[in-house]
Amino acid sequence: MMALVKNETIKMIKKKRFYVILLVLLVLVPIFSYAQLRAAEDKRSKFGTDWRREVQQAITDNQNSLGSDRVPEEWKKYRQIFIQQMKYYLEHDVNPRQPGAVAFTKEFLDNAATLFIPLLIMGIGSDIVSSERTSGTIKMLLTRPIRRWKILLSKLITLLMFVSLIVVATFIICYLISGLFFGYKGFNLPVFTGFKLQGADVDISGVHAVPQWKYILMQMGLIWFVSSVVAMLAFMVSVLVRSTAASIVIMMAALIAGNILTNLASAWTSAKYLFMVNLGLTQYLAGTPAPIEGMTLGFSLAVLAVWALGSLIVSFLVFTKQDILN
Amino acid sequence: MNSTSRVWRTTGLLSLLSTILLIAGFLYAVKDVIAPGAASTAGDEAGFNQGTAVGSGEESGVPPSEDAKLLNVTAIGDSLAKGTGDDTGKGFARRFVELAKEQGADSKLVNNLGINGLTTAGLLELLKEKGVQYSLGQADIIVMSIGGNDLFDGAESLQTAGRLPTEAELEKSVTEASERLGEIADTILEINPRAQLVYISLYNPFSDLPGMRKIGDEAVARWNHIAMDLLRQRDRTLVVPTFDLFTYNSQKYLASDHFHPNGAGYQIIAERMIQGIH
Numbered sequence: 001m002m003a004l005v006k007n008e009t010i011k012m013i014k015k016k017r018f019y020v021i022l023l024v025l026l027v028l029v030p031i032f033s034y035a036q037l038r039a040a041e042d043k044r045s046k047f048g049t050d051w052r053r054e055v056q057q058a059i060t061d062n063q064n065s066l067g068s069d070r071v072p073e074e075w076k077k078y079r080q081i082f083i084q085q086m087k088y089y090l091e092h093d094v095n096p097r098q099p100g101a102v103a104f105t106k107e108f109l110d111n112a113a114t115l116f117i118p119l120l121i122m123g124i125g126s127d128i129v130s131s132e133r134t135s136g137t138i139k140m141l142l143t144r145p146i147r148r149w150k151i152l153l154s155k156l157i158t159l160l161m162f163v164s165l166i167v168v169a170t171f172i173i174c175y176l177i178s179g180l181f182f183g184y185k186g187f188n189l190p191v192f193t194g195f196k197l198q199g200a201d202v203d204i205s206g207v208h209a210v211p212q213w214k215y216i217l218m219q220m221g222l223i224w225f226v227s228s229v230v231a232m233l234a235f236m237v238s239v240l241v242r243s244t245a246a247s248i249v250i251m252m253a254a255l256i257a258g259n260i261l262t263n264l265a266s267a268w269t270s271a272k273y274l275f276m277v278n279l280g281l282t283q284y285l286a287g288t289p290a291p292i293e294g295m296t297l298g299f300s301l302a303v304l305a306v307w308a309l310g311s312l313i314v315s316f317l318v319f320t321k322q323d324i325l326n
Numbered sequence: 327m328n329s330t331s332r333v334w335r336t337t338g339l340l341s342l343l344s345t346i347l348l349i350a351g352f353l354y355a356v357k358d359v360i361a362p363g364a365a366s367t368a369g370d371e372a373g374f375n376q377g378t379a380v381g382s383g384e385e386s387g388v389p390p391s392e393d394a395k396l397l398n399v400t401a402i403g404d405s406l407a408k409g410t411g412d413d414t415g416k417g418f419a420r421r422f423v424e425l426a427k428e429q430g431a432d433s434k435l436v437n438n439l440g441i442n443g444l445t446t447a448g449l450l451e452l453l454k455e456k457g458v459q460y461s462l463g464q465a466d467i468i469v470m471s472i473g474g475n476d477l478f479d480g481a482e483s484l485q486t487a488g489r490l491p492t493e494a495e496l497e498k499s500v501t502e503a504s505e506r507l508g509e510i511a512d513t514i515l516e517i518n519p520r521a522q523l524v525y526i527s528l529y530n531p532f533s534d535l536p537g538m539r540k541i542g543d544e545a546v547a548r549w550n551h552i553a554m555d556l557l558r559q560r561d562r563t564l565v566v567p568t569f570d571l572f573t574y575n576s577q578k579y580l581a582s583d584h585f586h587p588n589g590a591g592y593q594i595i596a597e598r599m600i601q602g603i604h
Contacts, residue, residue: 006334013333053437053464056457060439064408067442090457161341168344193358210358218358221351284359297359 004146004154005161012158015131017124021166024120025173032108033178040099040182051095059086077197077289084202085195085287092192094209100186101179102212108174109219110286114279115259117170117223118230122251124162125234127244128155129319134244148320152239156312159235163227167220187213195287215285222281225301229275229308230255236311239319255279262291269293275307397426397433397603400465401440402458402514403449403472406526408440411586418526419469421596429600437461445475446506453513462517467603471526472510473553476503477545478531478585496545504552511560524564524599527553529572531585566598 047054062079065071089096132138141151194206234251241247258276271277272292278300401407401419409417419438426433439458449472452458462468476499514523527550532538557563571594572579579591
């Protein structure tokens with residue numbers, strides 16, 4: 001088994017997929033950092049270094065939009081929770097947007113959790129089985145005197161290994177590069193977490209401070225879970241579909257559909273059983289309201305786990321039974 | 327062969343370590359979200375305190391220097407303070423800052439805390455917020471507009487319902503709101519013991535409505551009289567009259583909603599403010 005995993009790992013490295021992903025990060029993170037830097041400079045020209053004024057103005061602006069009938073009720077919910085959070089930060093004299101590489105990384109991970117990182121995961125997951133088929137090497141693999149499920153399992157383990165590597169690499173690259181722009185400090189700055197929405201009010205009884213490094217660790221853990229589930233789904237598609245291109249398109253369409261649905265689906269409540277709308281686990285940490293009423297962290301974890309389990313069962317059943325024709 | 331072996335060993339080890347780290351983070355996150363508090367006690371307090379120290383050591387409560395020409399403005403109150411009706415969005419607060427700059431003063435708008443529809447009761451609540459207190463504390467001039475919504479609350483909705491507020495209704499709102507106005511002035515002057523409080527008194531937005539002109543005028547005149555009287559008794563206050571501006575010029579100075587000033591209206595209020603201050 002170990003030998004098989006080793007073989008798969010070396011194949012993965014030799015195919016240079018992982019390097020491509022690192023390269024994508026190395027190119028994109030400086031772009032995001034630069035954009036963020038410009039935004040920060042723009043704000044500084046208006047508010048100086050006085051973050052309290054900026055936060056207070058953000059609160060007032062949002063309060064004004066709450067009174068408008070033109071603003072949809074769901075947006076008001078987001079803004080209400082935002083106002084409460086910002087007031088809480090002011091109350092405790094903590095800058096919610098202390099610039100720094102750590103804060104940037106936190107923000108980046110929040111935004112990357114539902115689409116960007118899953119997309120990277122698909123880059124290695126979608127062709128892990130189908131590429132063997134496209135190139136015909138699958139026959140070589142299956143003629144060896146090893147049970148088929150072991151071959152598939154070794155591929156799965158390799159995939160999950162690389163999922164962990166990608167999540168950690170994202171953090172490292174993000175921190176190191178954005179540090180050039182914003183400085184490397186900020187691991188111990190506090191972040192408030194535990195805001196809960198109770199009807200129209202925000203429940204702050206569970207709010208507590210967490211140092212930023214711990215918050216990022218929690219974010220990464222949740223992203224890791226999401227990524228593993230996406231990897232297993234991509235894995236299943238890769239087993240079912242012969243062509244690598246097709247399997248990438250299928251997974252991509254599903255992910256993007258998820259992003260669209262989270263923006264649209266609050267009225268269609270059964271959409272919460274789809275895996276795509278449950279990818280934003282980090283929002284439970286940040287305290288932003290879930291896209292659909294009734295979603296909680298436990299619920300999302302359960303939905304994702306069921307989907308992952310289902311896709312594993314399908315993958316293994318199909319792969320062990322399937323005839324390899326061409 | 328040696329190199330592939332090395333690749334395998336480093337990749338394997340790194341991914342194992344990453345996975346363990348991430349699982350730990352995941353479990354911690356689940357615990358923290360589902361049962362907050364349990365996972366976060368002593369360690370987090372340390373982080374929190376440190377952050378506070380960093381935050382307050384840096385820039386908190388640095389009062390603006392004692393320069394006579396420094397005119398930092400914070401606006402607070404209702405939609406007039408916010409600048410509703412001004413197509414440029416500047417309102418009298420930003421227009422005042424522009425005028426002050428033209429006259430060579432070092433002026434900036436600290437914050438515009440105006441909220442549409444704010445009443446005297448709402449403003450009293452607002453003044454308890456720390457962020458609001460901070461913004462007020464940074465100002466040399468605090469511009470306040472309040473009371474209009476107490477007097478004409480729902481006037482717009484009444485108007486659409488085909489009914490205008492009666493004389494008795496207006497009378498009652500004036501008495502109640504003026505009691506709170508004194509309290510507001512005291513609170514603001516206490517929050518910022520240096521700044522000047524500039525109160526923008528009311529005009530009658532209904533002066534072009536025949537049925538409303540008289541009772542509106544009466545209520546507004548009474549309110550302005552009370553406000554003048556209240557603020558006169560306190561130091562560091564200034565009342566800027568606006569009643570006369572809109573009496574015959576409502577076409578010229580009111581926005582299309584017949585309630586808020588337009589850009590020209592805000593400009594002329596800002597000019598009055600600067601005349602009173604310099």
